Amino acid sequence: MNAENKSDLAPQFLGDMPTDEFSEAGQQLIEWINTYLQQIDRHSVLSGIKPGDIRKLLPTAPPKSGEKISDILGDLDKVIMPGMTHWNHPNFFAYFATSGSAAGILGELASAAFNINGMLWKSCPASTELEQVTLDWLRQMLGLPDDFWGIIYDTASVSSLHAIAAAREQLSDLRIREEGLCGRNLPRLRMYASEHAHSSIDKAALTLGLGLAGIQKIPVDEKFQMKPEALSQAIAADRRQGWRPFCVVATVGTTSTTSIDPVPEIAEICNREDLWLHVDAAYGGSAAVVPEMRHVLDGSERADSIVVNPHKWLFVPVDLSAFYTRKPEVLKRAFSLVPEYLRTQEDDEVENFMDYGVSLGRRFRALKLWFVLRYFGVEGIAARIRYHIELAQKLARWIDEHDDFERMAPTPFSTVCFRAHPENVTDTDELNKINERLLEAVNATREVFMSHTKLDEKYVLRVAIGNLRTEDRHVQKAWELIQTKLIELMK
Template identity: 45%
Template sequence: MRPFFLGSAGCRPAAFGRWPKALGNANTRGDEPCSRQLAGNMVRPLGCLQLADWIADFREHIEQMRVAPNDKPGAIRAQLPKQGPDEGESFERILGDIDGIILPGMVHWSHPMFLGYFGWTSTAPGILAEVLSAPLNVNAMTWRTCPAATELETVVVDWLRQWVGLPEQFGGVVYDTASVGIMHALAVAREEAAPATRELGLTDRNLPRFRIYTCDQAHSAAEKAAIALGLGEENVVRVPSDNQFRMDVNSLGRSVAEDRLKGFHPMAIVATVGTTATASVDPIPDIAKICRAGKMWLHIDAAYGGGFAMVQEYEWLRDGWDLADSVVINPHKTVFVPLDFSVLYVRDLERLRRVFTLVPEVLRGDTIEGERNYMDYGIQLGRRFRALKAWVIWRSLGRDGIVASLREQIRLANLFSEWIERDDRFELVAPVSMGVVCFRFVGDAAPSPRAATTARGRAGSIDRIDQLNSGIVERINASGRAYLTQTKLCGQTVMRIGLGNILTTEEHLRKAWGLIREAADDVGT
């Protein structure tokens, strides 16, 4: 794994803060105007080589740090000036404060013992590519404003499309997150359900109330999109899940039919491949049938699960994608691109462009017929050169390298589940999916989240078991030795790990399991 990361045995010890001494004040360096210094003459004296060395040290010695601070709110703010400086400060001093104030106050998502949320990772190619994008500092809004950025984005999103098996009819656009992607997708769904909404809006048009359907296990992005689009949070219908935490298709069908009878207009269904809590996968082909029968938009949130569709054993995740109207994938979750990088794919990308194209007079000379201008495919005008980092990373790792790392995440998740099953004080509460494991401490015996809530175990009542599981998570996180998260399944508190960091090895996972068992001993007595 070493080639994936900055850092080598030859790097100096982790003495963060050793920056060049002769940096001076940014606005008092001899007679050179500040504007010239900031324009680039100080890039070398500002210590690019030292910065690279610092990054290497940080990566190599990250295990020596706490995974997360245990400070009270306001602790970081109290160490910072209340007002901005009137005069510039030396770069050495600024970086010293990064070492002394910022780093100790961070949750280190790149730490190999960080097992919370959906773990992700930064690779050496990703770090270097981010550094490259800053001096380039282009605005990738049209082809003319940066042809390379436009054409490279088109290429890399098509690489990913091919890797995950989406049909050629799907075109992609890079946004920051899946939440922004789903908002754009539902904006197109709204326009197709009520043409001319782009020009006239929704008010005073005698339109029915539009409905969006998603699973009770899905991300809250659907509600946020409904709020932003003027559809209303109450018009997002949460469909019950089955015993594997997947959208129940029978319940979905009933909800859609009942809403039609009540005068609502079922507009879209948001299905998920890799839900936030359990990484469960909705039955996409069955959901697609309901969409087609009711002329509804089908959006697939594959923000987490999309990357795993590259793995041969997980190609079943793709089932039904060819029937979707839009699919979102977050390479910053599972395809090793640093945050942020999310791709929205739309069947016939022109549908998206028709909703958002709006060329200001000042840019009319910058658009070229027949060339893609990405400002036409969303609400943003200014756009970062995000495609560069994906291109660098994916060329460096290759598809085979990405798939090998995803397979290791799957292996570790299943190994962790085996340890849980061998300890009768713990139980799995959902099927292990991709890199996510949901489990809980139950004492000698206790009901699973899907079981009746009247049973009791040695550890006490359901409420008591919930408290114990929360206590285990809080104790571990406060220790700084590892980090995991908790969630609610069927109203009960469960622990959860999400693997995704290439730095996390089987040894780290064994350490985490030892910490969990140790904390269980402490809180359960």
């Protein structure tokens, strides 16, 4: 910087927001959040705006000089709220309904205040050690064995990517870490997942250089669960044709129907074939906290790795994905690279989480998990998840009892897949159109938000219950709205 460019502000006017201003604004924001959550059902769950509307409310260039924090906070209402889809809304039933919790929000706030980077133990011992301890608590809550070692990533997509990278690294004779995959004489690698596995598994195949041909989709049975005998056959056929099978991904709670792959049988096959077993329990795994639902993770104790997303159904704000493996040394071999500037005296005694993944920098995510686990307790979390499952089972019964609706998949968790099927309509295309229009009509009210899937070319509606604020009356109202809209459509 030359002399002419030097700061025109005296040092006392540099630095951060004055503490009294922060305190006042902070209290205002907490009050604002409190009112927002308390009165969440005064908002429409879906925004009514058109693409580009929010951009139009925003200046095209950054502010030249600083603005008042009160003006910035005021724009939450004026600029941001009109474009919000309210995931906290009790009538949010789309995708997998998730909700952060007040305790989780406070954990996020504390994490932002500390603003540490937990790449090394030394760069923040509390972050590393709290992550180890909270993940061990969660492991116990899920009933997983004590040789499962845990790490927090941002999303299940990234957790599964790391699982598959470790599975690939386990093929140590191929020296992929050292020499890469291209331009040399290697067998083609193949992994396996059900045709209902999440697209993040395909993305992992893309990212890891396996290509889409490197993932073989295994057919499912009438309950949308992977057929183990089809898996065995696919592996045998691949071996005969010179492929090198290396990994199977089983899903506990698939994205469309929440089906549960037969993990015990799949684990048996992986054991026999010497393949890495990764379990994607991003949504369904949380249900294992409920003692009578523990069975959903049967067989997962034999997995090499598993992902469960506390940001999906454990009331921890996005983002927090819990990844466990019993082979952390393989994961470390896949990713550890330590430049000189990141060496510390404690390296031999501690865990440096940067060694176990792509990203160096790591947020202090464990704080929000710690806040949530402590605030609700294991029983409090189990009671809330149990209630969601009960609500979904009730809705499933109403659908089963109605002549003009049918359930399209079993309901093992808290997500109900169904469609309208008026008695006089038999044509699949016509039924698809009716259900597509029904979904549009329900969502157009903006009072309820549901999503859809396709099962065997049939258009299927999904109601996912997982929100802390959802009660019996909300599910009942959604069901009434669905019935009313169908009657209107069929007039």
